[in-house]
Amino acid sequence: MQIGMHVSIANGLDKSIDNAVAMGCTAFQIFTRNPRGWSSKPLLKNDITNFKKRLDTSKIDRLATAAHMPYLPNFSSPESVPFTRSLKSLIDEAKRCSKLGIPYLVAHLGSHKGLGEEKGIDTVVKAFTKAAKETPHDVTFLLENNVGFKNSVGSEFEKIASIFFKLKPLDRFGICFDTCHAFAAGYDLRTEKTACLTLEKFDEIIGVKHIKLIHLNDSKGQIGCNIDRHEHIGLGHIGNVGLSKFIKFANAKKIPIIMETPIDERRDDTGNMKKAKELAR
Template sequence: MEQVKFGFHISIAGGLSRVCARAENLQCETIQIFTRSPRAWKLTPLDEYEVNSFVQNIRDSGIAPVFVHAPYLPNLAGSDVVRSVDAIVADAQRCYRLKVNYLIVHVGRAKGASQIQAIRRVAQNINRVLERMPESVMLLLENTAGMGSEIGYRFEHIRDIMEQLEDSDRVGVVLDTAHLFEAGYDLRTKKGLDETLSCFDRTVGMSRLRLLHLNDSVTELGSRIDRHWHIGKGRIGLRGFRGVVNHTLLRRLPGIMETPRKSYMDDISNMKTIRSLVK
């Protein structure tokens, strides 16, 4: 029986060469990283030793797949097209050097534009990105909670973006459980989860789903306020996550946790909890 591979977003503090040891200490089977500061435009060149060490360490560890998360600043729905596209292309090129096949991006923020205009911009800018990024890298769009002017909190937004892409086979989807719940998709019961996945399949297609972000939510169903929390201790709860990690449509997928981290023990506790739910 297939089973979800679990992992965390791992810090690159001190260099990429340290990532694998951190991941192994947490018993990760899959990981996600940034390749640079997520809150800055400045791009510091990757050190060749760090790159080679990362690639070798990951290969030796058997940790797979590995995901890179793009910085938070690029906005594919915004008007600063050149800067945002350049930043995402740069991260895709880093993925290529690091032998990573997946780059995660947030769908974007409308910032004064209508949703239709914003969706059109996102599709146009993804097309620009795809023209320049290595073919070995797949772009993954992450659903949002719908805070402020965010788009991508409804499956229809993602569908409409996909329909306007010139090469949609190079684009997949990440579903974040906290964002789903905060956007109004109820994951707490089998009925709610089944309805959510059925809706996603009809609208976007399960074949596009490549990754789960496993996060509980501080805020209520449909709040459209993005606040991650520890597995089973938020509004989704243990019952909801038990349903997610054992669902026949989701067991084939890796699951990355982006839960709050005050100490190493927070991650240990979340890993223990999520694994205890697997039947």
């Protein structure tokens, strides 16, 4: 099974791999740069060599690694300046992934700011199509399902499908399925039966073969709360049973799993790794 955490790059990109290895990760996700700003320092040759070398000597499969887009870009933005800025950062980030040998770049679909989801969908399609055209082919963009917060784009499977199937070329795109986001958007994952039904629904509307990564997070909020608050595995409103179903689904389909769980007095990353491995059995 390929499972791991979102790991910090605070001490350097290659050190993020050390963190992942130390926790027993067989997959991991990073931000390639500070996620809170617009600008990024260019990658140095040394950063790239060290990262690749460290990854090669680890037991982690390169194809089980992903980068997450920074927080500020909004690909559904109706305003031209933020849109252009967002698109530029998407292109820049995909190029960084390619240099580092990271195959997947996870992106949120953004907010239409009140102009309606249809308009937002057109904008998002424009952004991703352009980004695919201008970036190396070895990077796949993964669209992440949203929690359905006010004005957000892409929380219902039907809406994600109407974005996804407009993208060209389609083989440059996939889905990152976040369990917390789906649950917060109203999809029940609490029992084996409801988790299966949700996956069947996804399969009908989009196709599970397009899921390239799972974000395995429990939810602090109730079903349909539309709030993005991740909880430790099994301690939230989804619970052990539904999350276990997702782990088994991912393993059967050989989809890497990434946890983006909190670190607090109740549990740390190692604790969530241990819990997830238990639930895989």
